[in-house]
Amino acid sequence: MITAAKGLGVEPATLKTVIDVEARSSGFDDEGRPTILFERHKMWKYLGEANYFTKRDQLSALFPDICHQSPGDYNARSQYEKLAIAESLHWEAAHLSASWGLGQVMGFNYESLGYPSLKAFIDAMYESEAKQLDAMCRYIKVNYLVDELQRHDWAGFAKGYNGSNYAINKYDQKLAAAYAKAKKEGW
Incomplete structure (x- = not known):
C-alpha cells in the first residue's frame, strides 16, 4: 500500500x-473470491446495450434484485448468487455490472484501465x-x-x-x- x-x-x-x-x-x-457488489441497474443497462430487451424485461420481472432500472436491493441474496444468475443470461453484462476487490472497481471500467479484455x-x-x-x-x-x-x-x-x-x-x-x-x- x-x-x-x-x-x-x-x-x-x-x-x-x-x-x-x-x-x-x-x-x-471467506471462500477466496474477490469481494463484489452486484449493481442491478448496470445489468439493466448492459442487457439493453446487448439488445437483450425482452430477456432484460423478463429478468427484471422475475429477479428485480438482479436486473432493474434503479439501483438498490443489495441484500436480497448473496452477491455471488446474483452474479451466477446474471451470468446464466449474459456473461459479459453480468461481469460489467459488478464492482470488484479492494477498490470495488466496476467491471465496465476494464478498458479505460488498460486491461486487454474484461476476462483479463x-x-x-x-x-x-x-x-x-x-x-x-x-x-x-x-x-x-x-x-x-x-x-x-x-x-x-x-x-x-x-x-x-x-x-x-x-x-x-x-x-x-x-x-x-x-x-x-x-x-
Whole structure:
C-alpha cells in the first residue's frame, strides 16, 4: 500500500482511507473470491446495450434484485448468487455490472484501465489484493482523482469515484472519518 500511495503521490493514510471505506475488510470473501457488489441497474443497462430487451424485461420481472432500472436491493441474496444468475443470461453484462476487490472497481471500467479484455480484468481481481489495489490506483489516475485525494477533498473524490449520488450514503463523511481514524492509528 505504501508503494502504491507513493505512486499516486498521496500519503499512505489517504489510500488506506479509500480501501477501508470501499472494501471494509478484505479484497476477498471467506471462500477466496474477490469481494463484489452486484449493481442491478448496470445489468439493466448492459442487457439493453446487448439488445437483450425482452430477456432484460423478463429478468427484471422475475429477479428485480438482479436486473432493474434503479439501483438498490443489495441484500436480497448473496452477491455471488446474483452474479451466477446474471451470468446464466449474459456473461459479459453480468461481469460489467459488478464492482470488484479492494477498490470495488466496476467491471465496465476494464478498458479505460488498460486491461486487454474484461476476462483479463476479472482474472487480475482473482489473483491478489495487490492486483486489486493496482486496478483501484489506475481508476483514480484515469479519472483525475489524485488531486482530490491530495487535498483531502472527500466530497470531490466521492463524486468522482462513486458518482453524483455519493451523498445519499454519506460516502464523503465516511471517507473523512476513515482518514481521521487512519491518522490516529499512525498511518
